[in-house]
Amino acid sequence: MKRLIPPPEVMPIFGGFFDAFLKSLFGITSAHGSAIAQLESRLATGASYVDNFNRQESNLLGNGWVQGGTGQGLGIIDFAARLNNHGISTGIRYAICPQLMSEDNHSVAAIVNPAGVMDGCPTALFVRANADLTEFVYANVWKRSIQLGRGTRNGNSWKFNDWKHIARGVQESDTVELVADGSTYKVIVNRTTVVEYTDTAGYPVDASHRTVGFSSETRFQGIIPNYSWGLANFVARSGLGALAETTKVANDAHSRAAAAHEAASDARSVANVAQTTANGKPNFTDIPTNIPLWQNINAVDDPTFPLSQLVNWTRVYGGDSNSSASSDESTNPDYTPKTRSLELGFIRATRDRNYSTVGMITGRGGWGFDPQSFTVAVFKMDPGNGNLSKVWDSGDVKNQITSAGTQFRLTMPTIRARQGDVHAVGVFQISPLPGTSNRPLACVHQSQPAQPPGVYPRNIYGYIRNLGTIPDFIKATDIQQGEWIPWFVLG
Missing domain, CATH: 2.60.120.200 (Jelly Rolls)
Known part of the structure; x- marks a missing residue:
């Protein structure tokens, strides 16, 4: 961080003194x-x-x-x-x-x-x-x-x-x-x-x-x-x-411990303010701004990828040994999931916050019959092993997902997320019979990079095939990776 005022040499002494003061005041020496x-x-x-x-x-x-x-x-x-x-x-x-x-x-x-x-x-x-x-x-x-x-x-x-x-x-x-x-x-x-x-x-x-x-x-x-x-x-x-x-x-004792811990935290916050003031004021460029529009128009949304990346794909046609091929940007950026496939998109919270809506964008291509069912779910990921635990699902909402090329939002009970928490949005469609078909989902292509062992999630996108219903618990080893990243959002 650039500083307008150089830090005084006495600050380490001040910090040590204040730390010792807090410990003596609240008895948190060990x-x-x-x-x-x-x-x-x-x-x-x-x-x-x-x-x-x-x-x-x-x-x-x-x-x-x-x-x-x-x-x-x-x-x-x-x-x-x-x-x-x-x-x-x-x-x-x-x-x-x-x-x-x-x-x-x-x-x-x-x-x-x-x-x-x-x-x-x-x-x-x-x-x-x-x-x-x-x-x-x-x-x-x-x-x-x-x-x-x-x-x-x-x-x-x-x-x-x-x-x-x-x-x-x-x-x-x-x-x-x-x-x-x-x-x-x-x-x-x-x-x-x-x-x-x-x-x-x-x-x-x-x-x-x-x-x-x-x-x-x-x-x-x-x-x-x-x-x-x-x-x-x-x-x-x-x-x-x-x-x-x-x-x-x-x-009862824990409540007293928590109260003492909170009081100590408040006092340390005061110390941090004093430390920052003494060390110097930050430049304007050091102050964080809000979410840029190219990432997402709604600043309170956390999507699987920036909205500006959702562009039409290149279509190449014609051409032979005697003439050049032609191309245009006219292919819809979407894919149609298989029936009984749980499509997962992973989202990391960048700050402590609440989620109360979940959404997706339907594709423009391949829009035909209605699916037999269309269900949305939200999972919490265990950071240690990548396993998923379901925290909510919508039930069948096919009657609400009715238009092509449209961003849909569903309300849900508030989910409290801490900074760094990873959730997965899941879309599960069933269309086993003639006269039914799955809704396409807007997406981007990816090269399916595999993360190093022990890193979770393994990819921004994953799927599980041949499910009867949405499970309450999913092992990371059961999640497959694919070539798409659907645009899902928590807000």
Whole structure:
């Protein structure tokens, strides 16, 4: 950023002073600030095992934990169980709790360390594991999603079989609990049950499956290394009699922690303003403007590609060995999807915002009979693995999609999107019988570039063929890439 006033040399001292002032004021000197300490003490009520990780920094957890796996080292950093993020060795590190649970019904809980939660890696909690953690029930807890299921480990090879997957994650200072009660398993975040599953396949419930623990992972998201969130506290509890009361008092403490965190954030905002003022005022060219018209006429829309790219294609005709071919720009930029094909267009939110409409542009060519059904859906993408979870669908709206070469908008319940969230718009048409035909969709051609492994989405456009209905959950591995990018929009 260009500056009108050079930064004064005393600013690093000012910044350090203000940072120290905030820490002393709000007690956030480490994972063991006063609010977190209240959470720790109350979660420990009635617990069989508690570890606050409040000890000297080390490249191992110590305190009797049994550790293994690969990747960046898991140890004590700033009074929390965290990965060493000064490296890029990928893999999963696991930690087996030194205390064996005394009952088949048990639970584990953790406090998310207030040192950042990255998109690309989960922290896993384990219950009902065997002694060497080669089979277990898990909760993979991401920043934006949670997976509940059963898994196995063979050396450093892990297999996770999801029972349920939800688009709800965690943030700093949240409490997360994984509960095993009979054949029912729950994940509780801040006292609220966010996912529950009753196992009918007969995962073992016996004295050989009373080991608990957790794991942390290092993996790449594109070219950026990501690290699991750390644990400010780990609690294991045999028996579930005091669970409701424990979660209640934990939630009360969490509310106080959140209030303190918000107050600290407000104070830091004041500090940032002071820092910016002292460092110098930005030039006018540094101030962001709104969305340019060539990208989209409506500045509040997020499309799959800029509207100005939707131009007619070149048509070449005539010509032989004795004469030149002719050409013009007269071919309609559209394609007609196959029946029972879910056409997907991916959209990334560039700012925190709400979506309340979804739309597409119908093509001009090939407009014939009506489809049997025309349904629009919106999915949320898991940034860690590219899987999609449906958040809304329109039902059959063929009677609303009635004109060629027209931009159509459908209203939907408000979807809250954070900056960087990726959603997919899906269009699903069925036209199996004579006298029915799918509506063409306006689009651009692409060369189908494949993204590097681990980058999601794999393409702006994808499709899934031969579906009976729109699924609630889609694995990234089931999505195929093609030569089109349909113009879809969220607004």
